[in-house]
Amino acid sequence: MDCLRQHLSQCDSLPIVIAVIAGSAVLYILFFRNRSLPAIRFELKPPAESLPGWRANEILDEPSIFIKDRQAPVTTPDELSDKLQRARSAQATWSLTTFEQRRQVLRTLNDFIISHQREICQVACRDSGKTMIDATLGENGEQALMDDKRDPGFMMMYKRARVVYQPRGVVSALVSWNYPFHNTIGPVISAIFSGNGIVIKASEHVAWSMSYWEQIVKRALNVCGHNPDLVQFVTEVGKLVMKSASSNLTPVTLELGGKDCAIVFADSDMSQCIPVLMRGVIQNASQNCIGIERILVQDAAYDNFVSEMTRRIKAVRLGAILDDQPNQVDCGAMILSNSFGRLESLIADAVSKGARCLAGGHPYIHPLHPKGQYFEPTLLVDVTPDMDITRNETFGPIMVIMKFSDEQDVLNKVHSSPYGLGSSVFSGNQARASRIALKLRVGMTNVNDFGVNYICQSLPFGGGFGRFAGPEGLRALCVEKAFTEDRFSFIKTPIPPIVDYPIQDTEKGFKFTQQIVAFAYSDSWWASIKAGLNLGKLSM
Structure with missing residues (x-):
């Protein structure tokens, strides 16, 4: 405990809370009620490359997943068909399990995650370049999938009517690379608890760590006496998902990109607001779908806000958490080096149209890791809606600050972007903040906070096509079957x-x-x- 407390004292614990609650603790909260089947402990050795201080034999001049003879193995069509068949076969048996049997698997998985947080984070850090803080990032589950009784109406009063939620069979999840473990384990939890098998299509950019996640999940199933074929991992590149699915009417949930805004009124509590927004921009080098990409500040508070953010952005330290001193790293490397030219172009466009770049703006050459994929934490102010950076997702450590005058002005500027995933509204007047938040055309919003809707696991997550998490996410993995039967055997239609x-x-x-x-x-x-x-x- 003292060791953990010391580690947390060296680095802000919020992302740890976010990831553990969203992954590990979610399992505990959702599935530990009326516990009767205990978790089963198991051990699994992490890959040696994930250990701090490990060095490769060769440092590549141009790191790439497509280097000849070294790239991650790609699943062939025949291998994919075999994996699908294995998952279907395992799911036929799994669909007959009770919720309590499914909880046991999730408890087992939860116990392993809680006991091996450091190892899991180190694997994610080695593969994605994030910091340890970034890497750490259901009591109502059964109720959401229970039969939903409905009123049959006056004409059919002699009938019982309900909606039955039955597993679809084998579902697929195409997971992104920005949080390798978290993005993988979330769909697995939802799929197996709702009675489905699942095929996880991992991003090729984090294919190395996926093999370890696969071992964890399969071992949890195996030690609980269930077929590990229920969960399959593949590494093909997914393209045109919605178009392909529409040809045979396959149900799809798409969590798309975002250009999330944060609105800051002049009466906001800046001592709370500014640290939260720093986290929203810098965490994981802003490689977050709900990362703050636009901060709109009311004119009366604008200058002081810009001054404080300038000081903070310039103080952010870049590095490799597994190789450098942990207390000297705030922001890690980026996963996609080919995005650097796009980021510089967006910054240059904004500056040419009147914006000021007060910090950063270019790739960073780290003295110990000159081949590392680092981009300077950047502050861009006086940004206006006509600039390309307000309409294009950056997915990089760039803080964009815009000025607004009143409520209508800020709504007009927010809605100048076509994206509508998450949002935040800060104000000392909570009634005003709530009013503005409800007017935003977005899928999620937070008053005087950032991203906490994701920690509230009973809420749906998304702003694109469909939702995941919450009852809506679980039900999306089921077939909603309308069901009627006679209330009395002697009364027929x-x-x-x-x-x-x-x-x-x-x-x-x-x-x-x-x-x-x-x-x-x-x-x-x-x-x-x-x-x-x-x-x-x-x-x-």
């Missing part, structure tokens, strides 16, 4: 002779159906009684 095929008198049959509608849906008892009497007459 009758077909009156007047409308029984072949219909003898269609005009009379039409009048009969008119009266059925009037009887069931008239807004007064007298009208319903009249329709009932007419039905009796027509039936004679």
Whole structure:
């Protein structure tokens, strides 16, 4: 405990809380109620390359996953078909398991994650260049998938009606590279708890670490007595997912890009707001789908806000957390070096149109890691909606600050971008902050905070096509089946002779159906009684 406390004292603990709650602790919160089947402990040795101080035999001049004879193995079509078949076969048995049996697997997985946080983080750091803080980043689960009773209505009062949530079978998740472990384990949790098998398509940019995540998940299944084939990992490059899925009407949930905004009114508590926004920009080198990419500050507070952010951005330290001194690194390397030219181009466009670059703006040559993929923490101020950087996702450590005057002005500037994933609104007047937040055309919003909707695991996450997490995310992995049955065995649905095929008198049959509608849906008892009497007459 003292060791952990010392480690946390050297680095801000918020991202650790974010990742553990969103991954490990989520398992505990969602699935540990009424515990009867305990977790089963197991050990798994991490790869030697993930240990601090490890050095490669050769430092590449131009690091790339596509280097001949060294790139990650690609799953062939035949191998993919085999993996799918294995997952389908395992899922047929898995779909018959109880929620408690599924919880046991998740408890086992949770215990391993909690006990091996450092090893897991080190693997992620080695593969993606992030810092240890960035890398660390269901009680209602069963209720969300229980049968949902529905009112059958007046006409069908003799029926019981409900919606049944049944697993789809084998689902697939195409996960991004910015949080290798977290982005992998989240879909696995949802898929197996809802009774599905899953094929994880890992990004080729973090294919090395995926083999370790695969071993963890499969071991958890295996030690609990279940077929590890339920979860499969592949490494093809996914292209045009929605277009491909539409050809055979495959259900798809897409969490797309963002250009998330943070609105800062002049009456905001700056002592709370500024550190939160620094985290929103610098965490994981801003390689976050919900990273803060636009900060809009009210004019009365603008100059002081810019001054403080200039001081903070210039003080951010770049480095490799596994090789440098841990207390001397704030921001790690970026995963995609080929994005540097795009970032410089966006910055240059903004400056040419009147923006000021007060810090950074270029790739960084680290003295100990000259081949590392570092980009200087950058501060760009006086940005206006006509600049390309306000409409294009940067996914890099660039703080963009814009000025606004009043509520309508800030709404106009926020909505000048087509993206609508997450958002934040800061104000000392919570009623105003809530009012503005609800007017934003986004999928998620936070008042006086950043990204905490993700920690609230009962909330859906997304702003694109569909949602994940929360009841909505679990139900998206199920087939919603409408189900009716007789409430009483001696009452069945009758077909009156007047409308029984072949219909003898269609005009009379039409009048009969008119009266059925009037009887069931008239807004007064007298009208319903009249329709009932007419039905009796027509039936004679």
